[in-house]
Amino acid sequence: MSIVITGATGLMGSLFLEALTREQPKAEVHCLVRPDSDRSIINSLALKLYYSVGDSSTPQNWESLLSEKTLNTIIHLAQLRHVPVILDSLKKAQQWPRLIIIGTTGVYSQYNQYSQDYEQAESTLQTYRGSYCLLRPTMIYGSHRDKNLHKLIKFCDRYGFFPVFGSGNCLLQPVHADDLAKALLSVLLNPNIKGSYDLSGGTVVTFRELLALVEKLLEKPVRPLYVPYNLGLGAATFAEKILGARSPVRREQILRLQEDKAYSHEAAQRDFGYEPRSLEIGLAQEIEILRAEGII
Numbered sequence: 001m002s003i004v005i006t007g008a009t010g011l012m013g014s015l016f017l018e019a020l021t022r023e024q025p026k027a028e029v030h031c032l033v034r035p036d037s038d039r040s041i042i043n044s045l046a047l048k049l050y051y052s053v054g055d056s057s058t059p060q061n062w063e064s065l066l067s068e069k070t071l072n073t074i075i076h077l078a079q080l081r082h083v084p085v086i087l088d089s090l091k092k093a094q095q096w097p098r099l100i101i102i103g104t105t106g107v108y109s110q111y112n113q114y115s116q117d118y119e120q121a122e123s124t125l126q127t128y129r130g131s132y133c134l135l136r137p138t139m140i141y142g143s144h145r146d147k148n149l150h151k152l153i154k155f156c157d158r159y160g161f162f163p164v165f166g167s168g169n170c171l172l173q174p175v176h177a178d179d180l181a182k183a184l185l186s187v188l189l190n191p192n193i194k195g196s197y198d199l200s201g202g203t204v205v206t207f208r209e210l211l212a213l214v215e216k217l218l219e220k221p222v223r224p225l226y227v228p229y230n231l232g233l234g235a236a237t238f239a240e241k242i243l244g245a246r247s248p249v250r251r252e253q254i255l256r257l258q259e260d261k262a263y264s265h266e267a268a269q270r271d272f273g274y275e276p277r278s279l280e281i282g283l284a285q286e287i288e289i290l291r292a293e294g295i296i
């Protein structure tokens with residue numbers, strides 16, 4: 001198989017390559033990485049890895065790659081919004097490899113600043129002449145490399161409280177990065193898996209229940225500090241205006257905390273045996289990693 005992957009150096013990409021190493025240690029994979037990407041995480045794997053340096057949002061990078069190779073599969077993990085660029089380049093090259101794309105359940109959000117771009121990328125994907133599989137994870141967790149939960153755990157561990165904007169009753173269903181890596185491998189190894197799948201975690205919790213679970217697993221008190229929704233929204237808007245990207249909390253985050261983010265993964269369970277771990281097990285594993293790394 002001639003496989004090209006983007007996002008190989010990221011959390012999901014590196015775990016996926018580890019899973020592939022266990023299943024097919026002799027596989028050859030071509031990684032499209034940025035000039036500053038830290039390849040050390042994946043270089044130690046037994047796989048035969050080849051690198052092209054470039055950006056997956058740039059047509060020239062795809063065009064030069066496609067002029068050198070006939071691709072069998074593209075696994076695009078870097079960013080759903082790059083899909084139209086990839087499809088244009090494939091059309092020019094008249095190549096129709098299988099596409100495995102990581103999207104996001106953020107496409108369903110009323111408040112995500114990119115949800116329209118995601119919708120557009122998804123509808124472009126539906127016009128693809130070849131076969132594709134789109135996997136939409138919910139919030140990804142699992143280690144100090146995740147974007148969300150490790151920060152919450154660290155804050156709770158250090159300060160013994162966490163702000164809850166509004167009622168804290170909105171639903172969440174975070175997914176463990178290892179479960180996603182396993183799902184990605186199942187999809188790669190089964191060419192009959194096509195279409196779109198939501199990949200959520202094994203447990204649905206409210207934000208308050210999430211904090212209670214973190215308290216239980218850290219074995220120290222974590223008090224919810226309730227902040228009225230409008231006050232939180234106003235403060236985040238102000239902080240963003242003053243501090244820009246350095247603001248500790250964004251307006252969009254507060255808005256999205258009022259949305260339920262639980263999605264069924266029944267279709268993935270039925271079609272490729274997707275069985276995500278429970279949040280309690282996954283968080284206990286993450287806390288163990290954070291302790292081992294000296295982060296908490």
Ligand SMILES: NC(=O)c1ccc[n+]([C@@H]2O[C@H](COP(=O)([O-])OP(=O)(O)OC[C@H]3O[C@@H](n4cnc5c(N)ncnc54)[C@H](OP(=O)(O)O)[C@@H]3O)[C@@H](O)[C@H]2O)c1
Pocket residue numbers: 006007008009010011012013032033034036037038054055056057077078079080102103104105136137138139140141145146147148
């Ligand atoms: N984090 C979440 O909660 C979440 C939820 C749903 C969906 N997703 C999606 O899941 C995918 C993987 O997530 P992750 O947590 O593994 O992300 P990650 O750890 O941040 O890794 C992102 C990877 O994509 C690469 N990348 C980013 N922009 C690129 C570009 N323009 N050109 C080439 N490579 C680029 C990064 O390269 P460098 O090493 O150079 O940075 C890195 O290897 C992403 O598409 C993300 O949007 C994430």
